[in-house]
Amino acid sequence: MGTITNVVYLIASVLFILGLKKLSSPKTARTGNMYSLVGMLLAMVITLLDQGILDYTYIIAGMIIGAAIGGIAAKKVEMTDMPQLVALFNGFGGIASTFVAYSEYVNQNGVINGEDIVISLILSLLIGTVTFTGSLIAYAKLQGIMRGAPIVFKGQTVLNAILLVGVVVLGVMFEMESTFQAYLIAIVVIAAILGVTSVIPIGGADMPVVISLLNSYSGLAACATGFVLTNNVLIIAGALVGASGIILTNIMCVAMNRSLANVLFGAVGVEGGTSAAGSGEQKTVTRYTAEDAAMIFDNAESVIIVPGYGLAVAQAQHVLEELANLLEERGIKVRYAINPVAGRMPGHMNVLLAEANVSYEKLVEMDMINDDFADTDVALVIGANDVINPAARYKKNSPLYGMPILDCDKAQRVMIVKRSLSTGFAGEDNELFYDDKTMMMFGDAKGMVTEMVKAVKEL
Amino acid sequence: MNEMILISIYIFVLAIFIGFEVITKVPPLLHTPLMSGSNAISGITIVGAILSTGTGHSMLATVLGMLAVITATINVVGGYMVTDRMLGMFTKDKKKGAK
Numbered sequence: 001m002g003t004i005t006n007v008v009y010l011i012a013s014v015l016f017i018l019g020l021k022k023l024s025s026p027k028t029a030r031t032g033n034m035y036s037l038v039g040m041l042l043a044m045v046i047t048l049l050d051q052g053i054l055d056y057t058y059i060i061a062g063m064i065i066g067a068a069i070g071g072i073a074a075k076k077v078e079m080t081d082m083p084q085l086v087a088l089f090n091g092f093g094g095i096a097s098t099f100v101a102y103s104e105y106v107n108q109n110g111v112i113n114g115e116d117i118v119i120s121l122i123l124s125l126l127i128g129t130v131t132f133t134g135s136l137i138a139y140a141k142l143q144g145i146m147r148g149a150p151i152v153f154k155g156q157t158v159l160n161a162i163l164l165v166g167v168v169v170l171g172v173m174f175e176m177e178s179t180f181q182a183y184l185i186a187i188v189v190i191a192a193i194l195g196v197t198s199v200i201p202i203g204g205a206d207m208p209v210v211i212s213l214l215n216s217y218s219g220l221a222a223c224a225t226g227f228v229l230t231n232n233v234l235i236i237a238g239a240l241v242g243a244s245g246i247i248l249t250n251i252m253c254v255a256m257n258r259s260l261a262n263v264l265f266g267a268v269g270v271e272g273g274t275s276a277a278g279s280g281e282q283k284t285v286t287r288y289t290a291e292d293a294a295m296i297f298d299n300a301e302s303v304i305i306v307p308g309y310g311l312a313v314a315q316a317q318h319v320l321e322e323l324a325n326l327l328e329e330r331g332i333k334v335r336y337a338i339n340p341v342a343g344r345m346p347g348h349m350n351v352l353l354a355e356a357n358v359s360y361e362k363l364v365e366m367d368m369i370n371d372d373f374a375d376t377d378v379a380l381v382i383g384a385n386d387v388i389n390p391a392a393r394y395k396k397n398s399p400l401y402g403m404p405i406l407d408c409d410k411a412q413r414v415m416i417v418k419r420s421l422s423t424g425f426a427g428e429d430n431e432l433f434y435d436d437k438t439m440m441m442f443g444d445a446k447g448m449v450t451e452m453v454k455a456v457k458e459l
Numbered sequence: 460m461n462e463m464i465l466i467s468i469y470i471f472v473l474a475i476f477i478g479f480e481v482i483t484k485v486p487p488l489l490h491t492p493l494m495s496g497s498n499a500i501s502g503i504t505i506v507g508a509i510l511s512t513g514t515g516h517s518m519l520a521t522v523l524g525m526l527a528v529i530t531a532t533i534n535v536v537g538g539y540m541v542t543d544r545m546l547g548m549f550t551k552d553k554k555k556g557a558k
Binding site: 023040053061062074085089095096104232234240251338 | 505513522
Protein backbone atom coordinates (compact mmCIF):
# COMPACT_ATOMS: atom_id res chain seq x y z
CA MET A 1 0.00 0.00 0.00
CA GLY A 2 1.50 3.29 -1.07
CA THR A 3 2.08 6.40 0.99
CA ILE A 4 -0.52 8.39 -0.93
CA THR A 5 -3.15 5.74 -0.29
CA ASN A 6 -2.41 5.83 3.42
CA VAL A 7 -2.56 9.62 3.52
CA VAL A 8 -5.95 9.56 1.82
CA TYR A 9 -7.14 6.92 4.28
CA LEU A 10 -6.06 9.24 7.08
CA ILE A 11 -8.01 12.12 5.55
CA ALA A 12 -11.04 9.85 5.22
CA SER A 13 -10.76 8.85 8.89
CA VAL A 14 -10.59 12.51 9.93
CA LEU A 15 -13.68 13.25 7.83
CA PHE A 16 -15.58 10.41 9.52
CA ILE A 17 -14.72 11.81 12.94
CA LEU A 18 -15.63 15.38 11.96
CA GLY A 19 -18.85 14.13 10.43
CA LEU A 20 -19.86 12.43 13.67
CA LYS A 21 -18.83 15.52 15.63
CA LYS A 22 -21.21 17.66 13.57
CA LEU A 23 -24.05 15.33 14.52
CA SER A 24 -24.05 17.02 17.91
CA SER A 25 -26.51 19.63 16.64
CA PRO A 26 -29.45 19.32 14.25
CA LYS A 27 -28.22 22.46 12.51
CA THR A 28 -24.90 21.00 11.43
CA ALA A 29 -25.89 17.34 11.24
CA ARG A 30 -26.65 17.27 7.53
CA THR A 31 -23.29 18.83 6.65
CA GLY A 32 -21.68 16.28 8.96
CA ASN A 33 -23.21 13.44 7.02
CA MET A 34 -21.78 14.98 3.84
CA TYR A 35 -18.31 15.13 5.41
CA SER A 36 -18.59 11.47 6.22
CA LEU A 37 -19.80 10.69 2.69
CA VAL A 38 -16.86 12.57 1.15
CA GLY A 39 -14.51 10.58 3.38
CA MET A 40 -16.08 7.36 2.15
CA LEU A 41 -15.82 8.40 -1.53
CA LEU A 42 -12.16 9.41 -1.10
CA ALA A 43 -11.35 6.06 0.47
CA MET A 44 -13.17 4.23 -2.32
CA VAL A 45 -11.55 6.17 -5.16
CA ILE A 46 -8.00 5.82 -3.88
CA THR A 47 -8.58 2.10 -3.38
CA LEU A 48 -9.86 1.75 -6.93
CA LEU A 49 -6.63 3.35 -8.15
CA ASP A 50 -4.60 0.67 -6.38
CA GLN A 51 -1.92 -0.79 -8.62
CA GLY A 52 -2.68 -4.34 -7.64
CA ILE A 53 -6.16 -4.38 -9.13
CA LEU A 54 -6.16 -6.47 -12.28
CA ASP A 55 -9.79 -6.55 -13.26
CA TYR A 56 -12.50 -3.95 -12.67
CA THR A 57 -15.42 -5.86 -14.19
CA TYR A 58 -16.65 -7.51 -11.02
CA ILE A 59 -15.99 -4.46 -8.88
CA ILE A 60 -18.01 -2.13 -11.09
CA ALA A 61 -20.79 -4.68 -11.56
CA GLY A 62 -20.99 -5.23 -7.82
CA MET A 63 -21.11 -1.51 -7.13
CA ILE A 64 -23.90 -0.93 -9.62
CA ILE A 65 -26.01 -3.75 -8.20
CA GLY A 66 -25.37 -2.62 -4.61
CA ALA A 67 -26.03 1.05 -5.34
CA ALA A 68 -29.30 0.21 -7.07
CA ILE A 69 -30.55 -1.93 -4.18
CA GLY A 70 -29.39 0.48 -1.46
CA GLY A 71 -30.61 3.55 -3.33
CA ILE A 72 -34.08 2.20 -3.99
CA ALA A 73 -34.47 0.95 -0.42
CA ALA A 74 -33.40 4.32 1.00
CA LYS A 75 -35.73 6.29 -1.28
CA LYS A 76 -38.78 4.09 -0.88
CA VAL A 77 -38.75 3.40 2.83
CA GLU A 78 -41.54 4.85 4.97
CA MET A 79 -40.30 6.62 8.08
CA THR A 80 -42.35 4.20 10.17
CA ASP A 81 -40.35 1.32 8.67
CA MET A 82 -37.01 2.89 9.49
CA PRO A 83 -36.08 0.45 12.32
CA GLN A 84 -36.22 -2.59 10.05
CA LEU A 85 -34.31 -0.86 7.26
CA VAL A 86 -31.53 0.14 9.65
CA ALA A 87 -31.47 -3.45 10.88
CA LEU A 88 -31.19 -4.73 7.33
CA PHE A 89 -28.39 -2.33 6.39
CA ASN A 90 -26.53 -3.41 9.52
CA GLY A 91 -26.82 -6.98 8.40
CA PHE A 92 -25.38 -6.22 4.97
CA GLY A 93 -22.44 -4.43 6.57
CA GLY A 94 -21.80 -7.49 8.70
CA ILE A 95 -21.94 -10.04 5.89
CA ALA A 96 -19.68 -7.84 3.73
CA SER A 97 -17.00 -8.20 6.40
CA THR A 98 -17.45 -11.96 6.39
CA PHE A 99 -17.08 -12.09 2.61
CA VAL A 100 -13.97 -9.89 2.61
CA ALA A 101 -12.28 -11.90 5.33
CA TYR A 102 -13.05 -15.20 3.65
CA SER A 103 -11.97 -13.91 0.26
CA GLU A 104 -8.69 -12.74 1.76
CA TYR A 105 -8.15 -16.21 3.22
CA VAL A 106 -8.75 -17.77 -0.22
CA ASN A 107 -6.41 -15.23 -1.80
CA GLN A 108 -3.66 -16.26 0.60
CA ASN A 109 -4.20 -19.89 -0.40
CA GLY A 110 -4.85 -20.72 3.20
CA VAL A 111 -1.40 -19.69 4.31
CA ILE A 112 -2.00 -17.43 7.27
CA ASN A 113 0.98 -15.91 9.00
CA GLY A 114 0.73 -15.31 12.69
CA GLU A 115 -1.78 -16.05 15.39
CA ASP A 116 -2.91 -12.44 15.42
CA ILE A 117 -4.15 -12.71 11.86
CA VAL A 118 -5.82 -16.04 12.57
CA ILE A 119 -7.66 -14.55 15.53
CA SER A 120 -8.68 -11.49 13.50
CA LEU A 121 -9.89 -13.69 10.67
CA ILE A 122 -12.02 -15.83 12.97
CA LEU A 123 -13.42 -12.78 14.78
CA SER A 124 -14.26 -11.17 11.45
CA LEU A 125 -16.15 -14.25 10.24
CA LEU A 126 -17.85 -14.75 13.61
CA ILE A 127 -18.98 -11.16 14.23
CA GLY A 128 -19.84 -10.50 10.60
CA THR A 129 -22.04 -13.57 10.31
CA VAL A 130 -23.72 -13.11 13.70
CA THR A 131 -24.51 -9.53 12.67
CA PHE A 132 -26.00 -10.76 9.42
CA THR A 133 -28.34 -13.48 10.68
CA GLY A 134 -29.13 -11.53 13.85
CA SER A 135 -30.12 -8.51 11.77
CA LEU A 136 -32.28 -10.63 9.48
CA ILE A 137 -34.18 -11.92 12.51
CA ALA A 138 -34.54 -8.36 13.85
CA TYR A 139 -35.78 -7.29 10.43
CA ALA A 140 -38.30 -10.14 10.28
CA LYS A 141 -39.60 -9.28 13.75
CA LEU A 142 -39.97 -5.57 13.01
CA GLN A 143 -41.49 -6.16 9.60
CA GLY A 144 -44.01 -8.53 11.11
CA ILE A 145 -42.82 -11.51 9.04
CA MET A 146 -42.01 -13.17 12.32
CA ARG A 147 -43.81 -12.96 15.64
CA GLY A 148 -42.40 -9.97 17.51
CA ALA A 149 -42.67 -11.60 20.90
CA PRO A 150 -39.62 -13.32 22.36
CA ILE A 151 -39.17 -16.94 21.32
CA VAL A 152 -37.62 -18.99 24.07
CA PHE A 153 -36.87 -22.65 24.54
CA LYS A 154 -35.25 -24.67 27.26
CA GLY A 155 -31.50 -24.48 27.41
CA GLN A 156 -31.25 -21.52 25.04
CA THR A 157 -28.46 -19.82 26.95
CA VAL A 158 -26.63 -23.13 27.34
CA LEU A 159 -26.91 -23.75 23.61
CA ASN A 160 -25.51 -20.29 22.84
CA ALA A 161 -22.61 -20.93 25.21
CA ILE A 162 -21.91 -24.30 23.57
CA LEU A 163 -21.97 -22.70 20.12
CA LEU A 164 -19.50 -20.07 21.25
CA VAL A 165 -17.20 -22.68 22.75
CA GLY A 166 -17.49 -24.58 19.48
CA VAL A 167 -16.20 -21.55 17.60
CA VAL A 168 -13.22 -21.28 19.95
CA VAL A 169 -12.37 -24.98 19.59
CA LEU A 170 -12.66 -24.83 15.80
CA GLY A 171 -10.55 -21.70 15.87
CA VAL A 172 -7.76 -23.43 17.75
CA MET A 173 -7.91 -26.39 15.36
CA PHE A 174 -7.79 -24.00 12.42
CA GLU A 175 -4.76 -22.27 13.90
CA MET A 176 -2.92 -25.60 13.83
CA GLU A 177 -3.95 -26.47 10.31
CA SER A 178 -4.93 -23.30 8.47
CA THR A 179 -5.15 -24.93 5.04
CA PHE A 180 -8.13 -26.98 6.18
CA GLN A 181 -11.06 -24.87 4.98
CA ALA A 182 -13.78 -26.96 6.58
CA TYR A 183 -12.95 -25.42 9.96
CA LEU A 184 -13.69 -21.96 8.67
CA ILE A 185 -16.91 -23.02 6.98
CA ALA A 186 -18.01 -24.68 10.21
CA ILE A 187 -17.27 -21.46 12.09
CA VAL A 188 -19.41 -19.46 9.66
CA VAL A 189 -22.27 -21.96 9.98
CA ILE A 190 -22.14 -21.90 13.79
CA ALA A 191 -22.00 -18.10 13.76
CA ALA A 192 -25.08 -18.03 11.54
CA ILE A 193 -26.98 -20.20 14.04
CA LEU A 194 -25.69 -18.11 16.95
CA GLY A 195 -27.01 -14.93 15.34
CA VAL A 196 -30.48 -16.47 15.17
CA THR A 197 -30.56 -18.04 18.62
CA SER A 198 -29.26 -14.92 20.33
CA VAL A 199 -31.83 -12.57 18.78
CA ILE A 200 -35.05 -14.64 18.81
CA PRO A 201 -35.46 -14.43 22.62
CA ILE A 202 -35.53 -10.64 22.44
CA GLY A 203 -38.56 -8.80 21.22
CA GLY A 204 -41.00 -5.95 21.34
CA ALA A 205 -39.94 -2.98 23.40
CA ASP A 206 -36.44 -4.44 23.81
CA MET A 207 -35.78 -4.05 20.10
CA PRO A 208 -33.95 -0.69 20.48
CA VAL A 209 -31.27 -2.51 22.45
CA VAL A 210 -30.87 -5.22 19.82
CA ILE A 211 -30.66 -2.74 16.97
CA SER A 212 -28.04 -0.67 18.79
CA LEU A 213 -26.07 -3.79 19.62
CA LEU A 214 -26.15 -5.07 16.04
CA ASN A 215 -25.04 -1.60 14.95
CA SER A 216 -22.05 -1.97 17.22
CA TYR A 217 -21.32 -5.49 15.90
CA SER A 218 -21.29 -4.32 12.29
CA GLY A 219 -18.60 -1.80 13.24
CA LEU A 220 -16.57 -4.37 15.16
CA ALA A 221 -16.81 -6.76 12.20
CA ALA A 222 -15.33 -4.07 9.93
CA CYS A 223 -12.67 -3.52 12.57
CA ALA A 224 -11.72 -7.20 12.69
CA THR A 225 -11.52 -7.23 8.89
CA GLY A 226 -9.22 -4.23 9.18
CA PHE A 227 -6.91 -6.31 11.36
CA VAL A 228 -6.96 -9.14 8.82
CA LEU A 229 -5.97 -6.77 6.00
CA THR A 230 -3.81 -4.53 8.25
CA ASN A 231 -5.85 -1.63 6.94
CA ASN A 232 -6.08 1.31 9.33
CA VAL A 233 -9.06 3.10 7.84
CA LEU A 234 -11.15 -0.02 8.41
CA ILE A 235 -9.94 -0.21 11.98
CA ILE A 236 -10.67 3.45 12.73
CA ALA A 237 -14.07 3.56 11.02
CA GLY A 238 -15.06 0.23 12.56
CA ALA A 239 -14.01 1.39 16.02
CA LEU A 240 -16.09 4.57 15.68
CA VAL A 241 -19.18 2.59 14.73
CA GLY A 242 -18.49 0.05 17.45
CA ALA A 243 -18.27 2.82 20.03
CA SER A 244 -21.42 4.47 18.73
CA GLY A 245 -23.40 1.25 18.97
CA ILE A 246 -22.16 0.52 22.46
CA ILE A 247 -23.07 4.01 23.67
CA LEU A 248 -26.58 3.70 22.25
CA THR A 249 -26.97 0.22 23.73
CA ASN A 250 -25.98 1.57 27.11
CA ILE A 251 -28.35 4.55 26.88
CA MET A 252 -31.22 2.21 26.01
CA CYS A 253 -30.42 -0.13 28.90
CA VAL A 254 -30.20 2.76 31.36
CA ALA A 255 -33.52 4.10 30.10
CA MET A 256 -35.10 0.75 30.90
CA ASN A 257 -33.16 0.33 34.13
CA ARG A 258 -32.04 -3.11 33.01
CA SER A 259 -28.64 -4.61 32.50
CA LEU A 260 -27.60 -5.67 29.02
CA ALA A 261 -27.50 -9.26 30.24
CA ASN A 262 -31.08 -8.98 31.44
CA VAL A 263 -32.21 -7.68 28.05
CA LEU A 264 -30.30 -10.35 26.14
CA PHE A 265 -31.21 -13.33 28.29
CA GLY A 266 -34.16 -12.15 30.38
CA ALA A 267 -36.80 -12.73 27.69
CA VAL A 268 -39.17 -10.19 29.21
CA GLY A 269 -42.65 -10.12 27.77
CA VAL A 270 -42.96 -13.80 26.93
CA GLU A 271 -46.42 -14.34 28.35
CA GLY A 272 -47.71 -10.83 27.93
CA GLY A 273 -49.87 -9.86 30.86
CA THR A 274 -49.48 -12.36 33.65
CA SER A 275 -50.26 -9.96 36.44
CA ALA A 276 -52.86 -8.00 34.53
CA ALA A 277 -55.76 -10.41 34.30
CA GLY A 278 -55.10 -11.95 37.67
CA SER A 279 -56.12 -9.42 40.29
CA GLY A 280 -59.63 -10.23 41.39
CA GLU A 281 -60.93 -6.72 41.97
CA GLN A 282 -62.94 -5.32 39.11
CA LYS A 283 -61.72 -1.92 38.11
CA THR A 284 -63.92 0.33 36.07
CA VAL A 285 -62.91 2.56 33.27
CA THR A 286 -64.95 5.29 31.68
CA ARG A 287 -64.89 5.55 27.96
CA TYR A 288 -64.50 9.07 26.66
CA THR A 289 -65.04 10.41 23.17
CA ALA A 290 -63.21 12.88 20.99
CA GLU A 291 -65.86 15.48 21.81
CA ASP A 292 -65.13 15.14 25.51
CA ALA A 293 -61.48 15.69 24.74
CA ALA A 294 -62.25 18.80 22.71
CA MET A 295 -64.16 20.27 25.66
CA ILE A 296 -61.13 19.79 27.87
CA PHE A 297 -58.83 21.32 25.26
CA ASP A 298 -61.18 24.31 25.12
CA ASN A 299 -60.19 25.25 28.65
CA ALA A 300 -56.58 24.13 28.53
CA GLU A 301 -53.54 26.33 28.36
CA SER A 302 -50.83 23.75 28.04
CA VAL A 303 -50.64 20.29 26.56
CA ILE A 304 -47.83 17.78 26.55
CA ILE A 305 -48.10 15.04 23.97
CA VAL A 306 -46.54 11.69 24.85
CA PRO A 307 -46.00 9.57 21.74
CA GLY A 308 -45.31 5.84 21.85
CA TYR A 309 -44.92 2.94 19.47
CA GLY A 310 -48.69 2.94 18.84
CA LEU A 311 -48.23 6.24 17.02
CA ALA A 312 -45.79 4.63 14.61
CA VAL A 313 -47.95 1.55 14.09
CA ALA A 314 -50.98 3.67 13.24
CA GLN A 315 -48.89 6.13 11.17
CA ALA A 316 -50.71 8.88 13.03
CA GLN A 317 -47.83 11.39 13.14
CA HIS A 318 -49.23 13.73 10.47
CA VAL A 319 -52.74 13.98 11.87
CA LEU A 320 -51.25 14.40 15.35
CA GLU A 321 -49.27 17.40 14.13
CA GLU A 322 -52.48 18.75 12.61
CA LEU A 323 -54.12 18.50 16.02
CA ALA A 324 -51.12 20.16 17.66
CA ASN A 325 -51.29 23.04 15.17
CA LEU A 326 -55.01 23.50 15.84
CA LEU A 327 -54.35 23.64 19.56
CA GLU A 328 -51.55 26.15 19.09
CA GLU A 329 -53.86 28.34 17.03
CA ARG A 330 -56.07 28.43 20.09
CA GLY A 331 -53.15 29.72 22.10
CA ILE A 332 -52.34 26.46 23.81
CA LYS A 333 -48.72 25.66 24.51
CA VAL A 334 -47.96 22.28 22.93
CA ARG A 335 -44.85 20.22 23.46
CA TYR A 336 -43.86 16.60 22.94
CA ALA A 337 -42.28 14.51 25.69
CA ILE A 338 -39.91 11.91 24.33
CA ASN A 339 -38.92 8.85 26.34
CA PRO A 340 -35.63 7.50 24.96
CA VAL A 341 -36.96 3.95 24.65
CA ALA A 342 -40.31 4.83 23.09
CA GLY A 343 -40.56 3.02 19.77
CA ARG A 344 -38.42 0.31 18.30
CA MET A 345 -35.06 2.02 17.87
CA PRO A 346 -33.14 4.88 19.50
CA GLY A 347 -34.63 8.20 18.44
CA HIS A 348 -37.60 6.57 16.70
CA MET A 349 -40.21 9.10 17.88
CA ASN A 350 -38.04 12.07 16.92
CA VAL A 351 -37.68 10.88 13.35
CA LEU A 352 -41.36 10.14 13.07
CA LEU A 353 -42.41 13.57 14.30
CA ALA A 354 -39.74 15.33 12.27
CA GLU A 355 -41.29 13.72 9.21
CA ALA A 356 -44.60 15.31 10.18
CA ASN A 357 -42.88 18.71 10.22
CA VAL A 358 -42.80 19.06 13.99
CA SER A 359 -40.06 21.52 14.84
CA TYR A 360 -37.35 19.85 16.88
CA GLU A 361 -37.48 22.57 19.53
CA LYS A 362 -40.82 21.10 20.59
CA LEU A 363 -39.43 17.60 21.08
CA VAL A 364 -38.33 17.59 24.68
CA GLU A 365 -36.27 14.91 26.39
CA MET A 366 -37.72 13.15 29.39
CA ASP A 367 -35.39 14.69 31.99
CA MET A 368 -36.08 18.17 30.70
CA ILE A 369 -39.85 17.97 30.73
CA ASN A 370 -40.75 15.74 33.66
CA ASP A 371 -40.90 18.63 36.14
CA ASP A 372 -43.31 20.48 33.88
CA PHE A 373 -46.11 17.91 33.99
CA ALA A 374 -47.38 19.24 37.31
CA ASP A 375 -48.09 22.64 35.70
CA THR A 376 -49.65 21.11 32.61
CA ASP A 377 -53.36 20.92 31.94
CA VAL A 378 -53.41 17.90 29.67
CA ALA A 379 -51.01 15.05 29.06
CA LEU A 380 -52.10 13.47 25.79
CA VAL A 381 -50.72 9.95 25.53
CA ILE A 382 -50.79 8.34 22.10
CA GLY A 383 -50.01 4.64 21.95
CA ALA A 384 -47.63 4.60 24.89
CA ASN A 385 -48.01 2.47 27.98
CA ASP A 386 -44.97 1.13 29.83
CA VAL A 387 -43.13 4.46 29.61
CA ILE A 388 -45.88 6.18 31.65
CA ASN A 389 -46.68 3.38 34.11
CA PRO A 390 -46.41 4.71 37.69
CA ALA A 391 -45.76 1.13 38.90
CA ALA A 392 -42.17 1.72 37.80
CA ARG A 393 -41.78 4.04 40.79
CA TYR A 394 -42.81 1.80 43.65
CA LYS A 395 -43.84 -1.72 42.66
CA LYS A 396 -40.71 -3.64 43.51
CA ASN A 397 -41.72 -6.96 41.92
CA SER A 398 -42.65 -5.38 38.60
CA PRO A 399 -40.40 -5.81 35.56
CA LEU A 400 -40.75 -2.07 35.13
CA TYR A 401 -39.50 -1.21 38.60
CA GLY A 402 -36.82 1.46 38.57
CA MET A 403 -37.32 2.39 34.95
CA PRO A 404 -37.42 6.17 34.49
CA ILE A 405 -40.89 7.13 33.28
CA LEU A 406 -42.68 10.22 32.04
CA ASP A 407 -44.63 11.75 34.93
CA CYS A 408 -47.92 12.05 33.02
CA ASP A 409 -49.88 11.24 36.16
CA LYS A 410 -48.84 14.60 37.60
CA ALA A 411 -50.70 16.53 34.91
CA GLN A 412 -54.19 17.89 35.68
CA ARG A 413 -55.79 15.53 33.18
CA VAL A 414 -54.43 12.57 31.32
CA MET A 415 -55.89 11.50 27.99
CA ILE A 416 -54.81 8.09 26.82
CA VAL A 417 -55.49 7.00 23.27
CA LYS A 418 -55.10 3.26 23.12
CA ARG A 419 -56.69 0.34 21.37
CA SER A 420 -57.58 -1.56 24.52
CA LEU A 421 -56.81 -1.89 28.20
CA SER A 422 -54.20 -4.54 27.48
CA THR A 423 -50.88 -4.33 29.22
CA GLY A 424 -47.73 -3.05 27.57
CA PHE A 425 -44.77 -5.15 26.54
CA ALA A 426 -43.66 -5.65 30.13
CA GLY A 427 -47.03 -7.19 31.03
CA GLU A 428 -47.64 -4.79 33.91
CA ASP A 429 -51.13 -3.40 34.43
CA ASN A 430 -51.23 0.39 34.34
CA GLU A 431 -53.13 1.93 37.26
CA LEU A 432 -53.16 5.28 35.51
CA PHE A 433 -55.91 3.90 33.23
CA TYR A 434 -58.27 3.73 36.21
CA ASP A 435 -57.38 7.07 37.75
CA ASP A 436 -60.22 9.59 38.07
CA LYS A 437 -58.40 12.22 36.10
CA THR A 438 -57.64 9.87 33.27
CA MET A 439 -59.76 9.85 30.14
CA MET A 440 -59.43 6.57 28.29
CA MET A 441 -60.15 6.92 24.61
CA PHE A 442 -60.23 3.56 22.92
CA GLY A 443 -59.37 3.28 19.29
CA ASP A 444 -56.67 3.25 16.71
CA ALA A 445 -54.37 6.26 17.18
CA LYS A 446 -54.97 7.61 13.71
CA GLY A 447 -58.75 7.27 13.83
CA MET A 448 -59.07 8.75 17.30
CA VAL A 449 -56.76 11.69 16.65
CA THR A 450 -58.60 12.40 13.39
CA GLU A 451 -61.86 12.54 15.36
CA MET A 452 -60.22 14.87 17.86
CA VAL A 453 -59.13 17.18 15.05
CA LYS A 454 -62.71 17.28 13.83
CA ALA A 455 -64.08 17.91 17.30
CA VAL A 456 -61.61 20.72 18.03
CA LYS A 457 -62.47 22.37 14.71
CA GLU A 458 -66.13 22.38 15.69
CA LEU A 459 -65.52 24.14 18.99
CA MET B 460 2.84 -10.55 17.88
CA ASN B 461 4.44 -8.48 15.17
CA GLU B 462 4.88 -4.75 15.26
CA MET B 463 2.27 -4.00 12.58
CA ILE B 464 -0.52 -5.53 14.62
CA LEU B 465 0.63 -3.66 17.70
CA ILE B 466 0.34 -0.37 15.85
CA SER B 467 -3.11 -1.41 14.65
CA ILE B 468 -4.16 -2.10 18.24
CA TYR B 469 -2.89 1.36 19.25
CA ILE B 470 -5.00 2.90 16.52
CA PHE B 471 -8.01 0.79 17.48
CA VAL B 472 -7.88 1.77 21.14
CA LEU B 473 -7.42 5.47 20.40
CA ALA B 474 -10.23 5.43 17.84
CA ILE B 475 -12.58 3.86 20.39
CA PHE B 476 -11.79 6.71 22.78
CA ILE B 477 -12.40 9.34 20.11
CA GLY B 478 -15.63 7.58 19.21
CA PHE B 479 -16.84 7.70 22.81
CA GLU B 480 -15.90 11.37 23.20
CA VAL B 481 -17.56 12.47 19.97
CA ILE B 482 -20.67 10.33 20.12
CA THR B 483 -21.68 10.98 23.72
CA LYS B 484 -22.29 14.57 22.55
CA VAL B 485 -24.93 13.52 20.02
CA PRO B 486 -28.37 14.48 21.41
CA PRO B 487 -31.12 11.80 21.68
CA LEU B 488 -33.01 13.78 19.06
CA LEU B 489 -30.52 12.56 16.47
CA HIS B 490 -29.99 9.01 17.66
CA THR B 491 -31.65 7.41 14.66
CA PRO B 492 -29.60 9.40 12.11
CA LEU B 493 -26.54 8.62 14.25
CA MET B 494 -27.29 4.95 13.93
CA SER B 495 -27.91 4.96 10.21
CA GLY B 496 -25.03 7.34 9.59
CA SER B 497 -22.56 5.30 11.58
CA ASN B 498 -23.95 2.23 9.87
CA ALA B 499 -23.02 3.83 6.55
CA ILE B 500 -19.49 4.36 7.89
CA SER B 501 -19.26 0.66 8.72
CA GLY B 502 -19.65 0.18 4.97
CA ILE B 503 -15.93 1.10 4.85
CA THR B 504 -15.49 -2.66 4.41
CA ILE B 505 -16.00 -1.72 0.75
CA VAL B 506 -12.32 -0.82 0.67
CA GLY B 507 -11.41 -4.38 1.57
CA ALA B 508 -14.06 -5.67 -0.80
CA ILE B 509 -12.61 -3.74 -3.74
CA LEU B 510 -9.12 -5.03 -3.03
CA SER B 511 -10.14 -8.65 -2.63
CA THR B 512 -12.27 -8.61 -5.78
CA GLY B 513 -9.71 -6.85 -7.94
CA THR B 514 -6.66 -8.78 -6.83
CA GLY B 515 -8.45 -12.13 -6.70
CA HIS B 516 -6.21 -14.96 -7.75
CA SER B 517 -8.98 -17.49 -7.92
CA MET B 518 -12.59 -17.48 -9.05
CA LEU B 519 -13.78 -18.21 -5.51
CA ALA B 520 -11.94 -15.19 -4.12
CA THR B 521 -13.33 -12.98 -6.86
CA VAL B 522 -16.91 -14.16 -6.36
CA LEU B 523 -16.67 -13.69 -2.59
CA GLY B 524 -15.15 -10.29 -3.23
CA MET B 525 -17.94 -9.29 -5.55
CA LEU B 526 -20.57 -10.37 -3.03
CA ALA B 527 -18.72 -8.20 -0.52
CA VAL B 528 -18.76 -5.26 -2.95
CA ILE B 529 -22.51 -5.65 -3.46
CA THR B 530 -23.40 -5.88 0.22
CA ALA B 531 -20.98 -3.13 1.27
CA THR B 532 -22.28 -0.81 -1.46
CA ILE B 533 -25.87 -1.38 -0.30
CA ASN B 534 -24.66 -0.38 3.13
CA VAL B 535 -22.81 2.72 1.94
CA VAL B 536 -25.31 4.07 -0.60
CA GLY B 537 -28.42 3.15 1.37
CA GLY B 538 -26.94 4.32 4.67
CA TYR B 539 -25.88 7.76 3.51
CA MET B 540 -29.04 8.39 1.50
CA VAL B 541 -31.43 7.44 4.24
CA THR B 542 -29.46 9.47 6.79
CA ASP B 543 -29.54 12.50 4.54
CA ARG B 544 -33.27 12.04 4.05
CA MET B 545 -33.86 11.97 7.79
CA LEU B 546 -31.59 14.90 8.55
CA GLY B 547 -33.35 16.86 5.82
CA MET B 548 -36.57 16.47 7.79
CA PHE B 549 -34.99 17.85 10.91
CA THR B 550 -33.83 21.01 9.18
CA LYS B 551 -36.84 21.76 7.01
CA ASP B 552 -38.93 23.38 9.75
CA LYS B 553 -38.50 26.87 8.29
CA LYS B 554 -40.99 26.22 5.52
CA LYS B 555 -43.54 25.07 8.04
CA GLY B 556 -47.20 25.64 7.58
CA ALA B 557 -47.01 24.62 3.96
CA LYS B 558 -50.01 22.45 4.46
